[in-house]
Amino acid sequence: MLFNSLTFVVFFVVVVSAYWALRSWPARKNLLLVASYIFYGAWNPPFALLLFATTALDFFLGAQIASAQEPRARKAWMVASVTSNLSMLGFFKYGNFLLENTQWLLARCGIAYSPPHLDIFLPIGISFYTFHSLSYTLDVYRGVCQPTKSLRDFVLAVSFFPQLVAGPIVRAADFLPQLVAAPALRRGQFYWGLLLMTLGMFEKIVLADTMLSGAADAVFGYGGPLPALDAWAGVLAFSGQIFFDFAGYSTCAIGAALCLGFHLKDNFRFPYAAIGFSDFWRRWHISLSTFLRDFLYIPLGGNRSGPTRAAINLMIVMFIGGLWHGAAWTFVVWGLIHGVLLVIERLARAIGGDAPWTEALPVKLLLGLATYAGVCLTWVFFRATDFTTASRLVHAMVGLLPHGDPLLTTRALVKVGCVSAGLLVAHWSLRDTSVEAVVAKMPRWLVTTLWTLMLGAIILTQGNGNAFIYFQF
Amino acid sequence: MPSSTSSFDFVRPIPEQSWRGILLAVLLVTAVATVGWEIRARAWGYAPTLNDTTDLWAQRREAVRPDSLAIVGDSRPHFDLDLDVLEQGLGRRPIQLARDGSCAYPVLADLTNDESFHGTIICSLVPGMMIAPGGPLMANSEEILKRYHHWTLAQRSGHELGMRLEEHIAFLKEGELDLDALLAKIPLPPRAGTGHPPGPPYFGSLDRERRERMIDQCAQPGWLQDRVKHGWPALMTPPPPPSYVPKDVFMANMGKAVEQRFHDIAAAVAKLRARGGKLVFVRFPMGGELKKIEDLGTPRAGIWTRILKDSGAPGIYFEDFPELSAFTPPENSHLSAPDSVEFTKRLVPHLKKALAQ
Numbered sequence: 117m118l119f120n121s122l123t124f125v126v127f128f129v130v131v132v133s134a135y136w137a138l139r140s141w142p143a144r145k146n147l148l149l150v151a152s153y154i155f156y157g158a159w160n161p162p163f164a165l166l167l168f169a170t171t172a173l174d175f176f177l178g179a180q181i182a183s184a185q186e187p188r189a190r191k192a193w194m195v196a197s198v199t200s201n202l203s204m205l206g207f208f209k210y211g212n213f214l215l216e217n218t219q220w221l222l223a224r225c226g227i228a229y230s231p232p233h234l235d236i237f238l239p240i241g242i243s244f245y246t247f248h249s250l251s252y253t254l255d256v257y258r259g260v261c262q263p264t265k266s267l268r269d270f271v272l273a274v275s276f277f278p279q280l281v282a283g284p285i286v287r288a289a290d291f292l293p294q295l296v297a298a299p300a301l302r303r304g305q306f307y308w309g310l311l312l313m314t315l316g317m318f319e320k321i322v323l324a325d326t327m328l329s330g331a332a333d334a335v336f337g338y339g340g341p342l343p344a345l346d347a348w349a350g351v352l353a354f355s356g357q358i359f360f361d362f363a364g365y366s367t368c369a370i371g372a373a374l375c376l377g378f379h380l381k382d383n384f385r386f387p388y389a390a391i392g393f394s395d396f397w398r399r400w401h402i403s404l405s406t407f408l409r410d411f412l413y414i415p416l417g418g419n420r421s422g423p424t425r426a427a428i429n430l431m432i433v434m435f436i437g438g439l440w441h442g443a444a445w446t447f448v449v450w451g452l453i454h455g456v457l458l459v460i461e462r463l464a465r466a467i468g469g470d471a472p473w474t475e476a477l478p479v480k481l482l483l484g485l486a487t488y489a490g491v492c493l494t495w496v497f498f499r500a501t502d503f504t505t506a507s508r509l510v511h512a513m514v515g516l517l518p519h520g521d522p523l524l525t526t527r528a529l530v531k532v533g534c535v536s537a538g539l540l541v542a543h544w545s546l547r548d549t550s551v552e553a554v555v556a557k558m559p560r561w562l563v564t565t566l567w568t569l570m571l572g573a574i575i576l577t578q579g580n581g582n583a584f585i586y587f588q589f
Numbered sequence: 590m591p592s593s594t595s596s597f598d599f600v601r602p603i604p605e606q607s608w609r610g611i612l613l614a615v616l617l618v619t620a621v622a623t624v625g626w627e628i629r630a631r632a633w634g635y636a637p638t639l640n641d642t643t644d645l646w647a648q649r650r651e652a653v654r655p656d657s658l659a660i661v662g663d664s665r666p667h668f669d670l671d672l673d674v675l676e677q678g679l680g681r682r683p684i685q686l687a688r689d690g691s692c693a694y695p696v697l698a699d700l701t702n703d704e705s706f707h708g709t710i711i712c713s714l715v716p717g718m719m720i721a722p723g724g725p726l727m728a729n730s731e732e733i734l735k736r737y738h739h740w741t742l743a744q745r746s747g748h749e750l751g752m753r754l755e756e757h758i759a760f761l762k763e764g765e766l767d768l769d770a771l772l773a774k775i776p777l778p779p780r781a782g783t784g785h786p787p788g789p790p791y792f793g794s795l796d797r798e799r800r801e802r803m804i805d806q807c808a809q810p811g812w813l814q815d816r817v818k819h820g821w822p823a824l825m826t827p828p829p830p831p832s833y834v835p836k837d838v839f840m841a842n843m844g845k846a847v848e849q850r851f852h853d854i855a856a857a858v859a860k861l862r863a864r865g866g867k868l869v870f871v872r873f874p875m876g877g878e879l880k881k882i883e884d885l886g887t888p889r890a891g892i893w894t895r896i897l898k899d900s901g902a903p904g905i906y907f908e909d910f911p912e913l914s915a916f917t918p919p920e921n922s923h924l925s926a927p928d929s930v931e932f933t934k935r936l937v938p939h940l941k942k943a944l945a946q
Contacts, residue, residue, distance in 0.1 A: 117743035122750040124743075158743035290599065302600075307608030326769050340833030370601070379601045521832050522782045527773060529780070556604035563606060567615045572622055576768040578761055 117158045119313075119368045120321050127155065132375055141298035148272055148376070155277035156241075163239040166204075171274045173200055174249045175267050178256045182263040190257060197253035205246045208238055213443035241281030243440055247407055248274045252288035254411050261289035269295045278372035282365045284383035284403035291378070299377030308552075311567055312371030315551075318570040319364030321577050327535045328357040331528045335509070336499050343520035347512035350524070353532045354499045355492045356539050359388065362401070382550075388491070388540055389547035391483045393457045396491060404440070408433050423466065430462075431455040441498070446506060450497040457490060481544075488540065630760035634806050634813075638794035639755050640763045641689065641801075643736035644748035649799050650737045652684050655705045661696050662713025664689035665873035667801045668793060668923035670711070671933040678937030679709075679944075685799040687713060688733060690788065690824075692721045694854060695730035699737075701857040707864040709944060714870040714904070716892035717825065717883065719854070722846035724828070725785075752797065765791045786823035790816060792920070808925035817920040821879045825886075851899050858900040869943040870897060870904040874914065874932070877921040903943035910939065 117123045131151045138144045157164040177197040184190040206214070215231035222229045252270065255261045264270050273291040274280075335342065335350020342350075366383035373380045383403050390396035397405045413433045419426035431452065438451020473479060493510065500506035511517050524532075546554065555563060639645060653659055658681040660666050667687040676682045686696055693712055700706055718726055736744070755761045764770055773787075792807035807813045830839040858868050872893065875883060887893075889906065897904045907913040912935045916928050924932055 117741075117747075121743065121747045122754075123747040126746075126750065158746075159741050161742070302603055304603045304606060304608040307612050308603045310612065322768065326772075330769075340831050374601065379599055381599060519832075522780055524780070525784045526777045526780045527775070530777065531772070550602070552602040552604045555606065556602075558606075560607060560611060564611050564614045564618070567611065568618045568622075571615060571619050573768060575619070575623060576626075576766075576771070578763055578767040 117155055119365065119372075120317055123158070127151070128372065128375075135376060144298065145268060145272055145295060148276065149268060152272065152275040152277040152280060156275060156280055159240050160237070166239055167245060167275060168271065170201065170204060170246065171249055171271050172267065173197075174253050174274075175264075175270045178253045178263040178270075181253060181256045194253060194257040197250065201246050201250045205242060208242055210439075210443045244279075244281060244283050244285060245274055247285045247404075248279075248288065251285070251407065251411070252292075255287060255289045261292070264288075264292050266295075276373070276378070278369040278376075278378075279380060282362070282369075283401070284366050284369065284380055285407050286380055286403065287407075290381065294378050301377055305377070306375050309371040309374030311555075311563075312374065313368050314371075314567060314570050314574070316364040316367030316369075316371060317574055319360040319367065322570075322573045323535060324357045324360035324364060326577055327531050328353040328360070331524055331532050332357050332499070334523055334528070336501075336505065338521075338523055341508065341517045341520040342512045342523055343517075344512055344515050345529070346520065346523045347509050349529055349532045351492050351496055351509065351513065352536045355388070355488075355495050356532070356536050358495065358498075359384070359539070386543040386547045388488050389484055389543035390487050390491075391480055392461050392487055393454060393490070394461055396487060397454075397458070404437070408437055412436060423462070427459045427462070430458050434458065444501075446497050446500055446503065449503075449506075450494055453494050453497065457494075484544070627758060627760050630762075630766060634804075635759040635762060635766065635791065636794065636804070637755065637757050637759050637761075639752055639796065640761065641795055641799065642748065642751070642763070643733045644740070644744060644751070645795075645797075645799060646686065646688060646733040647737040647740045648745075648748065649684055649686060650733075651740075653686075653700070653703075653706065653708070655707055657681070657706070657708040658683040658711070659700060659708060660685050660687050660711045660713075661700065662687040662693040662711075662871075663691060663715050663718050664801075665715065665875075665923060666711065666713040666871065667799070668803055669873050669929045669932055670936075671930045672798055672800050674930055674933040674937065675940075678934070679940065681709075683711070685801075688729060689801075690726065691729040691733075692718050692726040693730070694719060694850060694857075695727065695734055698853065698857050699734050701861040701866075704864075707861070707866040709866065710861070710868040711940065712868055712870050714872055714893060714896065715883070716887035716896075717827065719896070720847050720850045720892055722843065722850065762791055764788065785828075787820065788824070789820050792817050793923075802926035802929070803919070803923055805926075808919045810919075814920050817922075818877065818879075821920070821922055822882055825879060825882055827886075851895055854896055855899040855901075858902050867944050868900075868902050869940060870900075870902055871936070871940075872904070872906040872908075874907045874916045874918055874924065875922055876918050879921040903946050905936070905939045905943055910935075913939070 117127060131147070135144055135147055138147060153164050153168075156167060174197055177193050177200075180193040181190050181197075184193055219229050219231050252261075252263075252273075256263050264273075269292060270288065272295065273286075273288045276286070276291065279286050331353035332350055335346060336354065363384040370380045370382070381403070383401060385399040385402065387396055387399035390399050413429055416429040416432060417425055418429060434451040434455030435448060436451070437454075438448045441447045441450070468474075474483070493513065496506050496509050496513075500509065508517070512520060558566075658675070658679060660670055660683050664687070667685065667689055670683070670685070670687075672683050672685060686700075687693075688696075693714070697710065697712055700710060721727055760766050790813065791804075792813060793801045793803050795801050807817055830836055834842075861868055870893075872889075893904065893906065896902075905913075913932065916924055916932055919925055
């Protein structure tokens with residue numbers, strides 16, 4: 117079920133009430149487990165079985181890795197876990213993509229091949245829970261965490277409903293320890309959790325869906341040439357939409373977990389105030405970038421084998437990162453562009469070093485705006501359904517199209533402009549601090565006013581809302 | 590080494606505030622503001638009624654049985670047909686699947702492709718809407734079908750909860766009193782060449798069977814009736830061809846798409862008839878300026894005649910019968926609630942005759 121739905125409101129009230137009414141910690145965990153599977157099964161019940169099968173297999177493989185005496189045996193069990201997880205992901209998410217590309221490749225070699233189109237229904241959130249589960253066996257293999265003896269705890273760690281379908285990618289090593297003993301709520305924790313849930317829903321329902329999605333959909337769905345103004349407005353709208361959509365989900369997840377006594381790490385840290393692309397990836401979808409860093413970049417050798425090898429490693433990581441988002445070459449190109457930008461940035465730093473003048477505020481602002489513009493340009497490939505659309509939009513954005521049809525109304529332009537400006541101001545104001553620190557300093561009346569306004573806007577928006585963008589990944 | 594048996598060292602900071610007092614104040618102010626907004630909405634003439642959501646449509650579509658009587662089409666059968674009268678006259682409770690501002694064809698095709706369905710379809714035929722090859726009319730129909738075919742348990746329960754609220758709260762009006770619609774009411778200078786004509790304001794109430802009734806405020810002369818009436822011409826005028834496609838190419842493509850639609854409709858009707866099902870096309874009453882536009886843009890001798898000829902299905906054109914053409918739609922496109930009951934009574938004998946063919 118969606119966070120932004122009446123069903124979830126009722127579900128959450130019932131689960132939280134029952135959870136805190138129970139005294140026994142095992143009973144509470146059982147309740148959370150059942151609730152999490154109901155939360156997931158509400159989309160498509162059979163996929164809950166798939167989720168359980170994946171989890172149970174990794175539980176077994178984690179135990180085998182831990183108990184194996186020989187390094188070779190440990191490695192074999194780890195490879196089995198990686199293979200099983202990626203095979204399942206590959207079948208459901210990339211099956212048709214692989215077949216289509218095989219067909220294309222064979223056609224280039226003069227071989228006619230017509231693959232069957234597999235009528236595969238993608239299990240929601242499969243990329244997230246596969247990584248949740250996989251992180252466990254990999255961490256056990258690396259010796260970062262010991263295996264749990266409780267299947268119930270591990271199944272709950274993977275399926276914990278706040279983070280199940282769209283992240284953050286919570287590692288078992290971070291979550292399992294929280295299942296050892298009943299959590300105690302700190303002063304204000306429950307209320308702060310509720311406020312974060314309100315903030316997350318406000319970001320999703322009001323800012324992403326109501327203020328920005330219309331302009332983004334119109335521009336990316338248009339088949340003709342556009343003026344630069346419309347192209348930029350559409351891309352800025354999508355930049356804001358995907359942030360509010362995904363960060364909104366993560367904020368809801370963190371808030372819901374807090375209400376239940378659990379602590380999840382930040383997944384976003386004001387990414388549009390990043391200075392440089394490496395800074396961006398330290399602030400955007402942090403749980404994915406750290407996952408790829410720890411389980412792919414570093415095992416590949418990281419930057420330990422010289423700059424050339426480090427650059428290749430970066431490109432591999434960003435290729436996989438792009439592909440993780442979807443079975444399409446546009447996602448791959450998006451990832452590769454980020455890879456190239458990261459490599460260029462490293463080169464620039466190696467040549468120029470961290471010169472003192474780069475610390476001047478105007479320079480930082482300029483570099484930050486350039487980073488934002490670069491990130492926006494890459495979003496074109498992320499959102500466009502094909503390269504023709506992406507190419508047309510990029511051409512329009514850089515003013516290479518002589519003519520274009522005005523598409524967005526004054527109202528749409530004003531909405532995109534106001535929200536994008538507000539987003540940038542907020543990110544730059546908060547880039548070196550946290551929401552918690554800012555709220556702690558706010559007068560009580562201001563917190564009350566902001567919370568009331570967000571809740572009021574959510575009520576005014578009505579409706580059951582749209583699915584979160586990242587669900588499809 | 591962190592382990593599953595060790596304590597977790599990450600703890601989120603919690604800002605120091607008087608949280609209980611803040612939450613109480615938030616709930617109090619929000620409750621007062623919500624009640625105030627509800628009073629304001631009722632003062633404006635809004636009454637609690639269901640929104641015509643994709644969920645409500647999916648729920649009705651699910652109610653279709655193999656031998657059901659289904660109503661398919663646009664807003665005209667939605668407003669103009671009374672389900673009770675049809676049940677009395679035809680012996681079966683009809684299922685209302687018509688949808689405002691939609692093309693009837695995708696729903697028609699969905700029903701006729703359903704191998705289990707061998708019932709009866711009353712299909713509204715507004716020529717310009719029936720042959721729409723794409724755009725919002727098709728998107729509207731495709732949206733409801735997508736919902737029906739992928740309707741999750743969570744969406745079903747959300748729909749049940751939503752209906753309970755909508756039946757009691759007047760300000761829950763999608764597209765009318767939601768935040769987006771309210772923002773759209775802020776006057777801003779138009780940008781040349783952009784924007785679509787606005788849809789009609791709230792002028793009908795809906796029940797759980799999707800029976801739509803025109804509200805009295807629209808049935809009587811006044812600002813609401815004028816606003817709805819004057820909105821139709823722009824909405825019924827096809828948009829200009831896109832500038833990036835040569836006009837002759839565009840027209841050729843349109844011609845092909847329309848021919849394909851004629852063929853598809855005939856095939857759909859044949860499929861239904863082969864299973865023992867029946868279908869009748871109906872042209873519902875219209876008037877005033879809107880009738881002039883439709884008669885000029887899509888004359889009867891064109892699309893209407895062609896579809897009936899190709900499909901071999903019977904058709905009832907309101908103008909052929911004095912008792913059906915005696916009604917004056919208050920806002921030129923739909924009948925008032927009392928008129929819809931009388932119109933349905935007069936339509937039933939014609940439906941019986943057509944379906945007996």
